[in-house]
Amino acid sequence: MLDVQDIHVFYGQSHVIQGVSLTVRQGEVVCLLGRNGAGKSTTMKSIMGLVPARGGRIVFKGQDITALPTHRIADRNICFVPEDRGIFRLLTVEENLKLAAHAGSDWSLDDIYRVFPRLHERRRNGGGQLSGGEQQMLAIGRALMNAPELLILDEPVEGLAPVIVDEIVERLKLIRERGIAILLIEQNLEVCTQLADRHYILESGRIVYENDNAGFTADNGIKDKYLSVGAETPPR
Numbered sequence: 743m744l745d746v747q748d749i750h751v752f753y754g755q756s757h758v759i760q761g762v763s764l765t766v767r768q769g770e771v772v773c774l775l776g777r778n779g780a781g782k783s784t785t786m787k788s789i790m791g792l793v794p795a796r797g798g799r800i801v802f803k804g805q806d807i808t809a810l811p812t813h814r815i816a817d818r819n820i821c822f823v824p825e826d827r828g829i830f831r832l833l834t835v836e837e838n839l840k841l842a843a844h845a846g847s848d849w850s851l852d853d854i855y856r857v858f859p860r861l862h863e864r865r866r867n868g869g870g871q872l873s874g875g876e877q878q879m880l881a882i883g884r885a886l887m888n889a890p891e892l893l894i895l896d897e898p899v900e901g902l903a904p905v906i907v908d909e910i911v912e913r914l915k916l917i918r919e920r921g922i923a924i925l926l927i928e929q930n931l932e933v934c935t936q937l938a939d940r941h942y943i944l945e946s947g948r949i950v951y952e953n954d955n956a957g958f959t960a961d962n963g964i965k966d967k968y969l970s971v972g973a974e975t976p977p978r
């Protein structure tokens with residue numbers, strides 16, 4: 743479905759992504775891990791055309807999207823939920839969701855509320871009045887209103903309390919069951935292994951490890967080698 747082929751991305755002269763290749767198949771959850779500064783967010787921004795790749799190709803459902811502007815990429819049903827969540831703080835939850843609605847979407851408001859009952863409870867509250875976890879749910883809900891086939895999530899549980907992390911993981915499982923593929927940037931290993939079919943580890947702008955979930959879960963050495971600092975599962 744998504745085929746990232748040997749992309750190179752620069753900030754000015756700085757060669758941040760140095761030949762990254764990865765794939766996400768239909769309905770699959772794929773995790774991209776790596777220490778702070780490894781290049782995870784830049785890879786996602788490049789897929790979305792926010793920081794265009796200077797080399798390599800990005801193919802989505804057989805079509806080359808490498809040089810497309812961001813809005814044209816979003817039109818192809820790839821939805822990006824950035825780390826800062828990007829919700830409208832002065833609009834209510836329901837207004838935030840309605841604004842994101844997409845003609846022809848098979849996700850209704852009721853569907854979103856079924857996945858996130860908390861958003862239904864908070865539907866008349868302003869976006870700025872929500873807790874961090876609720877804001878994240880709203881950001882994902884907004885993305886779903888766009889009827890994504892591929893959802894790209896940048897550290898969706900960062901900074902959230904364990905009980906909220908568990909809730910978001912359960913909600914993401916429901917979304918996966920609807921056949922939506924998910925590319926997940928995540929540093930919480932427990933979240934990764936609960937959700938993902940496959941994992942990639944990025945280090946200094948290169949993919950240094952790839953495995954399926956069973957292999958990754960069994961492979962403790964690799965975690966110490968590539969993910970030790972800042973990538974531990976927070977204590978419960």
Ligand SMILES: Nc1ncnc2c1ncn2[C@@H]1O[C@H](COP(=O)(O)OP(=O)(O)OP(=O)(O)O)[C@@H](O)[C@H]1O
Pocket residue numbers: 753756758776777778779780781782783784785
């Ligand atoms: N706008 C920018 N201009 C210049 N350099 C940048 C910019 N954004 C990120 N970088 C640099 O690019 C490298 C990769 O950053 P990126 O944010 O992609 O890493 P990351 O793996 O997502 O890290 P984190 O988990 O901290 O978000 C880092 O060295 C970072 O300092």
